[in-house]
Amino acid sequence: MARAQVSIDFLFAVVLVMLTVLNLVYIATGERAQAEEFDLLAKLKVFTVDVRDTTVKVYSVGDGFRVRKELPIELKPGEWVVVALNSKTDKVVVTAKIGGKSYKTEQKLSVPIYEDSSVNLTSGNSVFWIEAEYDKTGGKTNVTLSP
Numbered sequence: 001m002a003r004a005q006v007s008i009d010f011l012f013a014v015v016l017v018m019l020t021v022l023n024l025v026y027i028a029t030g031e032r033a034q035a036e037e038f039d040l041l042a043k044l045k046v047f048t049v050d051v052r053d054t055t056v057k058v059y060s061v062g063d064g065f066r067v068r069k070e071l072p073i074e075l076k077p078g079e080w081v082v083v084a085l086n087s088k089t090d091k092v093v094v095t096a097k098i099g100g101k102s103y104k105t106e107q108k109l110s111v112p113i114y115e116d117s118s119v120n121l122t123s124g125n126s127v128f129w130i131e132a133e134y135d136k137t138g139g140k141t142n143v144t145l146s147p
Helices: 002-060
Strands: 066-071 078-084 089-097 099-109 118-123 127-135 140-146
Touching: 002 066, 002 078, 002 099, 002 127, 002 140, 078 127, 078 140, 118 127
Parallel strands: 118 140
Antiparallel strands: 066 127, 078 089, 078 118, 089 099, 127 140
16 A cells, blocks of 8 residues: 555545534534523523412502512623513513524413503613502502513
């Protein structure tokens, strides 16, 4: 076997190994991005369930009761999350724009909501209140969100 033949075989083997490693890095990067997106979506879903449960508790306790909630996700400048109570559907709706992507989760409430309310959470403002107020004229307890 000639010396040049060994060099060509060696170069061909090195190129194949490099292509395999490059492909593995590409796959790992894609899987990591998907895992991070799934993690963020799971956090938003758990947050929505927490807001739903807290809303029901605040409604149950009644007039004047309020609970402070904080977004469990750290937002960067330009990112936002809107938490809303929808009176037509009796749902908690969380809409977010994080990392250039839009997300939306909803949870059905087991208590009535009589007035739409929402809060906009940003990087500098991630705290809001869920409060109950008794409406004497209508004879009902209403739960609202406030900054």
